[in-house]
Amino acid sequence: MPFKDPEKRKACARRYNASHPEVLRVASIRYRANHPERYREQCRQSRARRIEYIKKYNHQYAVNLRARFLDIYGRECARCHTTDVNFLTIGHKNNDGKEERREHGYWSMLKHIVEHPDHTRYETQCYNCNYLEWLTHIDGKHRVDVSEHINKRNARFRNDRVARRKRFLEVYGLVCARCGEGDQRVLTVSHRKNDGASDRRQNKNNQTRLLTLAVENPDHAKYETLCWNCNRTAGAG
Numbered sequence: 216m217p218f219k220d221p222e223k224r225k226a227c228a229r230r231y232n233a234s235h236p237e238v239l240r241v242a243s244i245r246y247r248a249n250h251p252e253r254y255r256e257q258c259r260q261s262r263a264r265r266i267e268y269i270k271k272y273n274h275q276y277a278v279n280l281r282a283r284f285l286d287i288y289g290r291e292c293a294r295c296h297t298t299d300v301n302f303l304t305i306g307h308k309n310n311d312g313k314e315e316r317r318e319h320g321y322w323s324m325l326k327h328i329v330e331h332p333d334h335t336r337y338e339t340q341c342y343n344c345n346y347l348e349w350l351t352h353i354d355g356k357h358r359v360d361v362s363e364h365i366n367k368r369n370a371r372f373r374n375d376r377v378a379r380r381k382r383f384l385e386v387y388g389l390v391c392a393r394c395g396e397g398d399q400r401v402l403t404v405s406h407r408k409n410d411g412a413s414d415r416r417q418n419k420n421n422q423t424r425l426l427t428l429a430v431e432n433p434d435h436a437k438y439e440t441l442c443w444n445c446n447r448t449a450g451a452g
Contacts, residue, residue, distance in 0.1 A: 283329045288337060294344035302444040306340030306348065342443035343401040350400060379426040384440060386433050393445035404429065405441035405449060
């Protein structure tokens with residue numbers, strides 16, 4: 216009998232599922248409703264078995280989606296005209312990127328931007344220009360300095376953080392260690408060993424605390440000054 220052969224049995228099941236998608240969908244919904252714990256456990260086990268494939272698939276999906284974005288909106292920063300694709304990212308002309316990411320998530324937002332091109336809302340920017348655009352937020356016809364809002368909300372905290380950041384730059388350098396960028400507005404803390412995520416977790420995502428530790432205990436083997444562009448490339452590498 217053909218069903219004694221596991222491979223033939225699987226092939227028969229695949230053919231049935233392909234020809235009866237609606238039946239399969241209803242059965243799947245019913246199974247999830249009747250056995251939620253078992254279904255979640257099966258999903259966890261399936262993910263654990265396929266974790267390497269999932270990582271490779273997600274990485275390739277991200278690479279392809281980003282390439283499509285650059286093909287549509289240009290492979291050059293709209294502000295400084297840099298053409299290094301490692302430096303390029305999404306620029307929101309209306310400065311509403313935070314709200315859009317919060318509503319849809321980054322990759323869903325990028326997929327929507329690619330599938331529904333809108334050059335009046337989006338453009339290609341490098342990380343440096345994108346950060347500078349955030350610092351000087353455009354609100355209608357008036358340019359509003361974001362730092363003024365931060366000062367009104369918490370002047371003491373911001374002034375303390377600015378002072379610590381200034382001290383960090385004095386200790387680790389006033390220019391980017393990679394490209395020599397001297398605009399201090401786009402300079403940031405870089406972890407030479409790419410352990411910034413774990414370092415931030417240890418400091419509870421407190422940038423001020425991280426700056427304090429880096430300044431009070433200088434470690435040039437661990438920290439350096441980089442601009443946003445070079446920091447992004449170092450992290451990606």
